[in-house]
Amino acid sequence: MRTEIRFSGFGGQGIILAAVIVGRAAVMYDAKYAVQTQVYGPEARGGASMSAVIIDDEPVLFPKVTSPDVYVIMSQEGFEKYGVSAGERAVMLVDSSLVQSRPGCRCIEIPATKVAREALGRDIVANIIMIGALVAATGVVSREAIEKAILDSVPKGTEELNLKAMRKGFELAGQVKCE
Amino acid sequence: MRTEIRFSGFGGQGIILAAVIVGRAAVMYDAKYAVQTQVYGPEARGGASMSAVIIDDEPVLFPKVTSPDVYVIMSQEGFEKYGVSAGERAVMLVDSSLVQSRPGCRCIEIPATKVAREALGRDIVANIIMIGALVAATGVVSREAIEKAILDSVPKGTEELNLKAMRKGFELAGQVKCE
Amino acid sequence: MTFDEWLRVDRLPHIYCAGCGNGTVINCTLSAVDQMGWKKEEIVFVSGIGCSSRAPGYIVTDSLHTTHGRAIAFATGIKMANPDLKVVVFTGDGDLAAIGGNHFIHGCRRNIDLTVICMNNMIYGMTGGQGSPTTPRGALSTTTPYGSSEAAFDLCGLAAAAGANYVARYTSYHVKELTLAIRTGLGNPGFSFIEALVQCPTNYGRRNKLRQVSDQIEYFKSHAILAQKAERMREEGKKIPDDMIIIGELARRNRPALGVRK
Amino acid sequence: MTFDEWLRVDRLPHIYCAGCGNGTVINCTLSAVDQMGWKKEEIVFVSGIGCSSRAPGYIVTDSLHTTHGRAIAFATGIKMANPDLKVVVFTGDGDLAAIGGNHFIHGCRRNIDLTVICMNNMIYGMTGGQGSPTTPRGALSTTTPYGSSEAAFDLCGLAAAAGANYVARYTSYHVKELTLAIRTGLGNPGFSFIEALVQCPTNYGRRNKLRQVSDQIEYFKSHAILAQKAERMREEGKKIPDDMIIIGELARRNRPALGVRK
Amino acid sequence: MSRIDFMQGNTACAEGALAAGCRFFGGYPITPSTEIAEHMAAKLPKVGGVFIQMEDEIAGIASVIGASWTGARAMTATSGPGFSLMMENIGFAVMTETPCVVVNIQRGGPSTGQPTMAAQGDMLQCRFGSHGDYSIIALSPASVQEMYDLTAEAFNLADRFRIPVFVMADEIIGHMRERLMIPDSVHRGERKLLGKGNLPYQADDDLVPGFPVFGKGYGVHVTGLTHDERGYPCATSPSVHECLVKRLVDKVESARDSIASCDIVNPDARVVFISYGAPSRAVEQVLHDIHNDNVGHLRLKLVWPFAESLLSRFSNAETFIVPELNMGQMAREIKRHTNRRVIPVPKLGGALHDPFDLAALVEELL
Amino acid sequence: MSRIDFMQGNTACAEGALAAGCRFFGGYPITPSTEIAEHMAAKLPKVGGVFIQMEDEIAGIASVIGASWTGARAMTATSGPGFSLMMENIGFAVMTETPCVVVNIQRGGPSTGQPTMAAQGDMLQCRFGSHGDYSIIALSPASVQEMYDLTAEAFNLADRFRIPVFVMADEIIGHMRERLMIPDSVHRGERKLLGKGNLPYQADDDLVPGFPVFGKGYGVHVTGLTHDERGYPCATSPSVHECLVKRLVDKVESARDSIASCDIVNPDARVVFISYGAPSRAVEQVLHDIHNDNVGHLRLKLVWPFAESLLSRFSNAETFIVPELNMGQMAREIKRHTNRRVIPVPKLGGALHDPFDLAALVEELL
Amino acid sequence: MRLVIDESRCKGCNLCTLVCPYRIFRPGTKANPRGVIVPELDRPERCANCRLQRLYGRTICGMCQMICPDQAISWEEEGPCEPMKVAIEY
Amino acid sequence: MRLVIDESRCKGCNLCTLVCPYRIFRPGTKANPRGVIVPELDRPERCANCRLQRLYGRTICGMCQMICPDQAISWEEEGPCEPMKVAIEY
Numbered sequence A, B: 001m002r003t004e005i006r007f008s009g010f011g012g013q014g015i016i017l018a019a020v021i022v023g024r025a026a027v028m029y030d031a032k033y034a035v036q037t038q039v040y041g042p043e044a045r046g047g048a049s050m051s052a053v054i055i056d057d058e059p060v061l062f063p064k065v066t067s068p069d070v071y072v073i074m075s076q077e078g079f080e081k082y083g084v085s086a087g088e089r090a091v092m093l094v095d096s097s098l099v100q101s102r103p104g105c106r107c108i109e110i111p112a113t114k115v116a117r118e119a120l121g122r123d124i125v126a127n128i129i130m131i132g133a134l135v136a137a138t139g140v141v142s143r144e145a146i147e148k149a150i151l152d153s154v155p156k157g158t159e160e161l162n163l164k165a166m167r168k169g170f171e172l173a174g175q176v177k178c179e
Numbered sequence C, D: 001m002t003f004d005e006w007l008r009v010d011r012l013p014h015i016y017c018a019g020c021g022n023g024t025v026i027n028c029t030l031s032a033v034d035q036m037g038w039k040k041e042e043i044v045f046v047s048g049i050g051c052s053s054r055a056p057g058y059i060v061t062d063s064l065h066t067t068h069g070r071a072i073a074f075a076t077g078i079k080m081a082n083p084d085l086k087v088v089v090f091t092g093d094g095d096l097a098a099i100g101g102n103h104f105i106h107g108c109r110r111n112i113d114l115t116v117i118c119m120n121n122m123i124y125g126m127t128g129g130q131g132s133p134t135t136p137r138g139a140l141s142t143t144t145p146y147g148s149s150e151a152a153f154d155l156c157g158l159a160a161a162a163g164a165n166y167v168a169r170y171t172s173y174h175v176k177e178l179t180l181a182i183r184t185g186l187g188n189p190g191f192s193f194i195e196a197l198v199q200c201p202t203n204y205g206r207r208n209k210l211r212q213v214s215d216q217i218e219y220f221k222s223h224a225i226l227a228q229k230a231e232r233m234r235e236e237g238k239k240i241p242d243d244m245i246i247i248g249e250l251a252r253r254n255r256p257a258l259g260v261r262k
Numbered sequence E, F: 001m002s003r004i005d006f007m008q009g010n011t012a013c014a015e016g017a018l019a020a021g022c023r024f025f026g027g028y029p030i031t032p033s034t035e036i037a038e039h040m041a042a043k044l045p046k047v048g049g050v051f052i053q054m055e056d057e058i059a060g061i062a063s064v065i066g067a068s069w070t071g072a073r074a075m076t077a078t079s080g081p082g083f084s085l086m087m088e089n090i091g092f093a094v095m096t097e098t099p100c101v102v103v104n105i106q107r108g109g110p111s112t113g114q115p116t117m118a119a120q121g122d123m124l125q126c127r128f129g130s131h132g133d134y135s136i137i138a139l140s141p142a143s144v145q146e147m148y149d150l151t152a153e154a155f156n157l158a159d160r161f162r163i164p165v166f167v168m169a170d171e172i173i174g175h176m177r178e179r180l181m182i183p184d185s186v187h188r189g190e191r192k193l194l195g196k197g198n199l200p201y202q203a204d205d206d207l208v209p210g211f212p213v214f215g216k217g218y219g220v221h222v223t224g225l226t227h228d229e230r231g232y233p234c235a236t237s238p239s240v241h242e243c244l245v246k247r248l249v250d251k252v253e254s255a256r257d258s259i260a261s262c263d264i265v266n267p268d269a270r271v272v273f274i275s276y277g278a279p280s281r282a283v284e285q286v287l288h289d290i291h292n293d294n295v296g297h298l299r300l301k302l303v304w305p306f307a308e309s310l311l312s313r314f315s316n317a318e319t320f321i322v323p324e325l326n327m328g329q330m331a332r333e334i335k336r337h338t339n340r341r342v343i344p345v346p347k348l349g350g351a352l353h354d355p356f357d358l359a360a361l362v363e364e365l366l
Numbered sequence G, H: 001m002r003l004v005i006d007e008s009r010c011k012g013c014n015l016c017t018l019v020c021p022y023r024i025f026r027p028g029t030k031a032n033p034r035g036v037i038v039p040e041l042d043r044p045e046r047c048a049n050c051r052l053q054r055l056y057g058r059t060i061c062g063m064c065q066m067i068c069p070d071q072a073i074s075w076e077e078e079g080p081c082e083p084m085k086v087a088i089e090y
């Protein structure tokens, strides 16, 4: 089954890395197929950044996301630019510490940045929390796979921190109520 | 009627100028048509230089000389490269002071360089002598036309010298015996 | 004068990253141009391609945003065809000195009456941080992952050797001096070259232990040495460390210029 | 050594006009190369387009006759890919300093281990006598029919400012000195630039009152002044006339070089 | 009063440009085009124009584009290698809609090839040589007279469509001397200026926006990036890009039939030569020599955009013979537009087609 | 043992080159190709190769050609504007028969256009962008896997034919990440060396002369001028030029069918898509979704020389649909070779064709 | 005159905090809706320009404005009757 | 050793006549079949090379050879029994 996931936030939050990690988990550790794409260029500076990943059991043919099944939104501007048009049947994970708006679809609120800062001492791992929550909430890749993919992708010395963040994500997704 | 004339000699003899003057005479003073062409490029340095002019009462269509009616040959190498293949029905004017060989066709020997040096004191006008001879021998343009064209084309201050050379050419062509 | 008079405010904020030094150089240039008392309609800004070369697009005068490296060649055509226009070129270190190096030295040789302002961030900013001909030896970039092994150009030295009438270097920290230098360049007939070292926090600082915007500005502040002082030190036999930035007016002369209305 | 050992004798006489100085520079280069004791198979001659750039085609070693202006860029690829090869570039003033100016300064900046010999005839010979970036101000050419109004490059000054390790200038009259300079350049790691002023009777001399081959040689002889002497005169406050040709070794240093087998 | 001269093709090209009001030439010498630059160097200063020899062809075309923005009619001239170097900035001229004239006196390629020999090997390059989709106009003179006339006309077309217009001649036509009738004056079109209140890249009905000359207070930003009607960069919007590029192509292609320029001989013929440039002279010779109504000739003066409607003017044509000094570049294009037989007669190496050979081919076909 | 990775197209391209033995990269950064250079800068030094960032693209391709003459497998990578600048030296590589690989990650043109958006607007430029007549080989990958595989194959073709081989990808394929199977080793062809006693430009039966590596005592003179079999300049002989250029073209064109590389789906279909590069992915989606034997697909991996024989593999085809990220560049070529209906589906601006739109078009035609 | 930061332009680079001799700019603490942490002003009346620009008819210091890469700093005219509280500190 | 001019290469530029310290080269007077006026040799035995090259095992003067742009000047071995008539002039 094809699952389209779109990530958005602002520069520096690791939006692109998040998508890459999820794609990597699918391809390298779940033996699935994935295509990751993103928005490039100086026009993308400052504003909202966007990245997407498509995961499928069969090879991904059309590589572009057209109507995402899942959104991971980490900034208000990201919501406005890339989240606001979410279809009714989509699922959206929002970083509730930064995104005020809520979509028309099912929404999972994860206070990722707040938790990252307060519980883990580093804003920067908010994206990993969101990935954790994404995996827990959707099962789009396995927990083992995402763990390995995270370890592949983060700087040496930060493995533990990132795994903690991932687990926080698992946890937070387990707690939320869906509206 | 289309007349094709080919000039050849070595660099510095004014081979190209000769063809231009004849073409100019035809077009500007005889109300005829003419196309002048030449060989370009560093490969033409040192070796034999070549220029051609086609004169016609009607517009000249095909602009390249294929089988010249008239040759004006001013060096041995020029003869070997561009004159040796002259057809039987052609006429060739050779500067007999420099060209040893003789063609199979009708040949008019003009000791142009010798006369230029000895009678006029300047080698450089040998080409004008040859033009004069050409006009006298073939009537391809009128004497009036060639005179005007020469005056148009030579450096200020050398007009008299060049007209003298032209007249020498007329004269020499009148004297020769055709073999 | 306010900057807004000179700017296409409908296009602001511009695309530069937070803390990018290019914005400061725009300020200095607009101040200098304003001080010259020139009318907007007689000025043309020309640029190539790069972050720096986006500057003309934010200014209300006529402007030509050309191809990468070719700004000076385009500007030469403008100036020669209409010497009444005041032509100012914005360029970057890659645009000017990598792909555009030939037009640069020929502009200097012809001593054509242009003012060329190079925002030298020592990197290719626009394309994401590759080494440029001014990237210092040893510095990291995406194409010099083991440290640059090539020497960097002294752009001002090159301009002077190639024949420019006016040559000066400052940094984005030296806003007043830079403004004055640009003004002097604008007023000087012939080729005026002003090099402005600028911070690129995104693509240079981040990779070279100058992570904060302020790190690079502090670096400029602490490593700048006035040409006259450097000269004095040299005369005294003192060595000037390799990482010092010689600032100040580096050439000013009056060779015949091209493109000046006679 | 005889020149014939080094020449493709089946291609002689070469295309140069009678009295062209390029042939002399070939002699000096072959002598220098021979003195280095290099084997023919380890040398590559590279050139661009122009009369001067035809030189490699007459030499028996491997050679690459490239596109106009690009010889140094091609040579850079050869040298970087196989530093064991000795790479010598023949170029002309137009090839090197007009269209090829950028590769020239970047070769100097990288200080890549090439020896570049420029046959500077102050004109575009091959295309029939247009002005070049070294055509002296006021000189006549087919594209400067009223006298050149642009300044000429000081090629050696430019090479030094751009970073070359070795820089020297002589003329086709100074055959022994030129040979020695080329030899020194060949032996010096890094970028070696040797400018050889040469007569072009066909396209320069003829238009500039130096009609005979000997006129231009005599001019070189009488207008050459050794760098050291010029320096002395300058120190003594004497003016060196604009039309003097400063000859000699103009830079020799030991900056890190690229393309040297480590 | 018009006057007669005996002139070289390249000189005639320069004279045609001057007559059309060209006042800027920026270029770099290259055989066999150099005489154009040399003539401009001598003549422009006398008419208040500017000649500048740039450091290379890239700078040559750049300076021409710059000059054009000051309102001047501007041109450059080159040949193959220089033409290749101009490709990037030609695309810039297309994108920014800068009128300019580029003369290419074609010589034998690829690469340095045959510097002094004639060819027509750059016909597809002039159409497709820069990156991206675009259209241009190319003329091809077949006589010294046309070197003059078509060069002058090139400026009118450049101004009218705001594009680079190419004069794609060849070494034969560029270097030969022949009769030239110099008219008293040539028709000079106007460059339509930007109307008050219009956005700088807002096109009129002819799909061409008015021109905002630099220095007149328009305050225009000109960029090679995809831009909106204000001229502002807008490089990530698919629709803005599509609109812009389609308009750039359409303004030329939609005028294809109206700007077509050619000579037609024997429209009822069964065998029809199609030619442009020097080979036309061989074809004309053939038609002159064989005098047969069944042999026709379409001689293109304007080669790009190729107006396929011209083919249908030959309603009885069974065969089109296309002699070219290349391996069949325009024949390729012609083939796309007709089901009738197309016989390319490629010729490489610098010599012109022999009229006898062409006549023999015709004999076979009749 | 082969291994799986999740990799960006551009990185896969660089890895494919390294696997093929590429040991020299000379280039200049440009979006969206830069990651190739960056990856080479990091990796080449580790395998004893050389990465050099040159002063511009002209120097980039020049250095690559120089390196190739030392026997190295050498490449460069660029996008539209840089590609335009390389045109002159690409012609030089053709004329001197220098093997090399040029990757073009196509972006929106003309001019600076849309630096970060995908396009296929340089397909005709890569075929015709340099002056003179010539032929080249161009490949077009449609996946990250093919960025790897086809880049590696490009080196084999370059060596075999001694020509520049182009990898004409697009921003979508270059920038996306997907599954890549990295084989244990890739097939590496040999560059045939010049045989003893042979003249340096004396071709064998395959029309390709053996390669005389610099530094091995061949004493070869290599020139972009027209040259004889000895390699000596011979720029005024029509016959030498004709022979040379015809051979340069023929060596590629005569191998057209044998080197053709494509995927064929449903050869009996009535409606057939023809695609290459990114749009292939949309077509594949359509075929997957509609599951109809009457809809076929010809996906070209090798685009130039276009092997028209592939069209006849679809004997029942009534219509060819050609979706491209340009205004129909290859559709133009296809039209030349078939009388069947050709429907170009041009798309500009950077977005990919929507499979729904393509499916709708097919519905209409069935 | 009143010193103002245009929040719609400021990108929070804090160069202004670096150059003001009076330390009038202080790094901000809270992100605005665009995610930018705009500096805060500490008694901007102390700014040399605010006090003296009108008097001398020209920019007196202006360092912050010149260096601000985003053209976000300017001085607004104040209503004529607004009181001018000036507290000079050295 | 014997000084020779290769007539098939010489283009008659007369640079050799300019540089020889002994004035051994004299401008020629008659064009050869290629139209080139090759210089004439005036008592070439006087040439420093002819006399001393063998003795010192290296080129002694060689100016004419170095400057000859057409590689037309060289020294030939002479038969061992050929008499060496040397007349030195200063």
Ligand SMILES: Cc1ncc(C[n+]2csc(CCOP(=O)(O)OP(=O)(O)O)c2C)c(N)n1
Pocket: C049, C050, C051, C052, C053, C067, C068, C091, C092, C093, C094, C095, C096, C119, C121, C123, C124, C125, C126, C127, C132, F028, F029, F030, F031, F057, F081, F082, F085, F112
């Ligand atoms: C012909 C060409 N080559 C490459 C590029 C890609 N490119 C765009 S900007 C740039 C470098 C800009 O560097 P610099 O001039 O220093 O400007 P900065 O962005 O650092 O201000 C490059 C290589 C291009 N646009 N055109």
Ligand SMILES: Cc1ncc(C[n+]2csc(CCOP(=O)(O)OP(=O)(O)O)c2C)c(N)n1
Pocket: D049, D050, D051, D052, D053, D067, D068, D091, D092, D093, D094, D095, D096, D119, D121, D123, D124, D125, D126, D127, D132, E028, E029, E030, E031, E057, E081, E082, E085, E112
């Ligand atoms: C791209 C390109 N532009 C122009 C030319 C034409 N061209 C050939 S040689 C030359 C000038 C050569 O001048 P220089 O390098 O000084 O060599 P010289 O002939 O004087 O020795 C020119 C412009 C060319 N071959 N290629």
Ligand code: SF4
Pocket: C015, C016, C017, C019, C020, C021, C022, C051, C052, C121, C125, C126, C199, C200, C201, C202, C203, C204
């Ligand atoms: S990348 Fe660097 S130069 Fe470009 S806008 Fe950002 S900080 Fe400025």
Ligand code: SF4
Pocket: D015, D016, D017, D019, D020, D021, D022, D051, D052, D121, D125, D126, D199, D200, D201, D202, D203, D204
């Ligand atoms: S044109 Fe000048 S440089 Fe060229 S061969 Fe003749 S004399 Fe030498």
Ligand code: SF4
Pocket: C019, G005, G009, G010, G011, G012, G013, G014, G015, G016, G017, G038, G039, G067, G068, G069, G070, G071, G072, G073
């Ligand atoms: S300098 Fe300007 S952009 Fe930077 S923080 Fe201060 S006001 Fe904001």
Ligand code: SF4
Pocket: G003, G019, G020, G021, G022, G023, G024, G046, G047, G048, G049, G050, G061, G062, G063, G064, G065
């Ligand atoms: S103008 Fe000067 S004193 Fe006033 S806020 Fe700015 S930097 Fe501070």
Ligand code: SF4
Pocket: D019, H005, H009, H010, H011, H012, H013, H014, H015, H016, H017, H038, H039, H067, H068, H069, H070, H071, H072, H073
């Ligand atoms: S220098 Fe050489 S070419 Fe010139 S005249 Fe003497 S021998 Fe002949």
Ligand code: SF4
Pocket: H003, H019, H020, H021, H022, H023, H024, H046, H047, H048, H049, H050, H061, H062, H063, H064, H065
């Ligand atoms: S070697 Fe010296 S002495 Fe002998 S002929 Fe030559 S120049 Fe004269």
Ligand SMILES: [Mg+2]
Pocket: C050, C092, C093, C094, C119, C120, C121, C122, C123, C124, C125, C132
């Ligand atoms: Mg930069």
Ligand SMILES: [Mg+2]
Pocket: D050, D092, D093, D094, D119, D120, D121, D122, D123, D124, D125, D132
């Ligand atoms: Mg020269």
